[in-house]
Amino acid sequence: MGIDPPGSTNEHRDLESDMRGSIEFELTRRGVLAGTAAAVAATGMPSGVGAQEAAGPETPVMSKVSLKVNGQGHALELDARTSLLDLLREHLHLTGTKKGCDHGQCGACTVIVDGRRINACLTLAIMHEGGDVITIEGLGTPDNLHPMQAAFVKYDGYQCGYCTPGQICSAVAVLDEIKAGIPSHVGASLTEQPEATATEMRERMSGNICRCGAYSNIAEAMADVAGRTA
Ligand code: FES
Numbered sequence: 001m002g003i004d005p006p007g008s009t010n011e012h013r014d015l016e017s018d019m020r021g022s023i024e025f026e027l028t029r030r031g032v033l034a035g036t037a038a039a040v041a042a043t044g045m046p047s048g049v050g051a052q053e054a055a056g057p058e059t060p061v062m063s064k065v066s067l068k069v070n071g072q073g074h075a076l077e078l079d080a081r082t083s084l085l086d087l088l089r090e091h092l093h094l095t096g097t098k099k100g101c102d103h104g105q106c107g108a109c110t111v112i113v114d115g116r117r118i119n120a121c122l123t124l125a126i127m128h129e130g131g132d133v134i135t136i137e138g139l140g141t142p143d144n145l146h147p148m149q150a151a152f153v154k155y156d157g158y159q160c161g162y163c164t165p166g167q168i169c170s171a172v173a174v175l176d177e178i179k180a181g182i183p184s185h186v187g188a189s190l191t192e193q194p195e196a197t198a199t200e201m202r203e204r205m206s207g208n209i210c211r212c213g214a215y216s217n218i219a220e221a222m223a224d225v226a227g228r229t230a
């Protein structure tokens with residue numbers, strides 16, 4: 001089979017035939033779409049994107065939740081899908097708790113609920129009815145810092161500070177976990193009382209990411225509060 005030189009009569013014929021084909025296809029496609037739209041209009045059955053548009057904006061399901069945050073009681077009515085993080089930041093304006101990834105990957109949103117640290121972005125607010133939440137604002141005040149906050153300042157445990165509230169809440173809860181004998185992956189056995197060694201604390205803090213890389217200073221701050229050396 002030969003190849004037609006550019007500009008030859010055969011090439012023009014091929015182009016004309018291709019264009020006719022495209023126009024016919026376009027007409028056919030338009031016809032199909034018009035026919036579908038007419039059918040939908042006739043039956044009153046919305047379809048695809050049109051269905052979403054017809055339904056209008058989603059109506060949130062509202063739920064009530066009462067909980068304590070930093071010692072203060074709150075009773076709120078929220079969209080049931082509100083995360084604990086959004087309750088704190090958007091409804092109570094406690095913006096010390098940070099939203100990093102919003103997917104449970106960075107630890108920036110760590111708060112303490114009923115004595116245990118959790119990622120506030122991964123839990124719904126309505127799951128904490130009657131809960132007792134402590135955020136960075138509830139740990140200490142600028143004039144009366146929590147010992148962990150003071151240690152972070154002393155050991156320069158931050159650079160930009162974005163991860164710091166989560167790091168501090170996590171660090172406080174980590175020392176409580178160790179005291180309570182909760183095992184970790186680095187312990188010799190599940191029944192042995194864990195100790196606040198550097199390895200133990202680093203393992204337990206591994207869910208709190210610091211893009212500035214202040215890890216060594218954070219470890220020193222924690223060790224100081226735990227009465228050890230990092
Ligand atoms: Fe919650 Fe990153 S914002 S873990």
Ligand code: FES
Pocket residue numbers: 157158159160161162163164209210211212213214
């Ligand atoms: Fe900047 Fe940790 S101090 S991310």
